[in-house]
Amino acid sequence: MRTALYDPAGGYYQRSDLERWGREGDYRTSPERSELFAATFARYFAKLYDGRDAWSIVECGAGDGRFAAGVLRTLAERFPQVFAATRYLVYELSDDALRRARERLIEFGDRVEFYADFERVSARRGIYFSNELLDAFPVHRVIMTGDGLSELYVSLDSEDRFVWSAGSLSSVRLAEFCKAHDLSEGQIVEINLAIDEWVARVAGKLEEGFLITVDYGEEAGELYDPLRRPNGTLRGFSRHAFVDDVLGQPGECDLTTTINWTQVKGAGERVGFEVVEFASQDRFLLNAGLLEELELRLRQVDSEAEKLSLSTSAREMILPGGMASSFQVLVQRRATDYTD
Secondary structure (H helix, E strand, O other), X not given: OXXXXXXXXXXXXXXXXXXXXOOOOOEOOHHHHOHHHHHHHHHHHHHHOOOOOOEEEEEEOOOOOHHHHHHHHHHHHHOHHHHXXXXXXXXXXXXXXXXXXXXXXXXXXXXXXXXXXXXXXXXXXEEEEEEOOHHHOOOEEEEEEOOEEEEEEEEEOOOOOEEEEEEOOOOHXXXXXXXXXXXXXXXEEEEOOXXXXXXXXXXXXXXXXXXXXXXXXXXXXXXXXXXXXXXXXXXXXXXXXXEOOOOOOOXXXXXXXXXXXXXXXXXXXXXXXXXXXXXXXXXXXXXXXXXXXXXXXXXHOOOHHHXXXXXXXXXXXXXXXXXXXXXXXXXXXXXXXXXX
């Protein structure tokens, strides 16, 4: 999964010949669906601003910079004091996406910094934000057999096709992780050990502020329910459709899994984060002022087509059963009085 997504030469996220985003691509994230997504989060960020002369917003897995542009424009237009204090850091592994982000954010000059290496990111106070980042972390895939846990590896068959092959666990952490869950024989689950490492890395940089995570996930009890998820959640996307064989064309499609929110919260607690808010994305956006943002923007546009587009995108963000209702927002806070 790591190679298929992030290989420098042929990884899905590294390729410049693929149209990944939008209607013509493989998927549409919330910033592509509506400018209201970034604007509403900008309002929320402004409420978290603590009045300091300088603070940072770090966007992790920033893609082509669309969300960053929406946040910065909203802050500049309606929260000038916050904008003046804001240093925006774009972290993105994909060279292709980082190039696009640089082009999109050129109007904000030296207020924006760009990083492909997270170790170089330095922001001790402020916000670390990600949207659909954790679901793209490479996972371990394990299966419960009559003889206990085995890990599913990728091998070649006699015709040089990629196939699954069971073997011994690659890490004792996998067995320890599964002790907390009653897995049934034949059940397959994905274990995202990188989540714990990611939260710890953020905590190592952030002395005071917030870790805000937007993604699609479930609590552990639902995610590892053998009746609901007997084969796990690993899946591929291409042209907005599911890919039946995730091993069939590595580097050609997006790969993802549903994240374990119980794990994310627990990882945060161990390094000094407390949960401030956890809600479905639609509920979060409503509480953060999406409808107020819609009203403001409707007054700023003249054409009926623009007004219809805004209203339609707002409905997509909040309609029951829509895309936003299957996503969640987790806000965790880290205070300066925490000691490791």
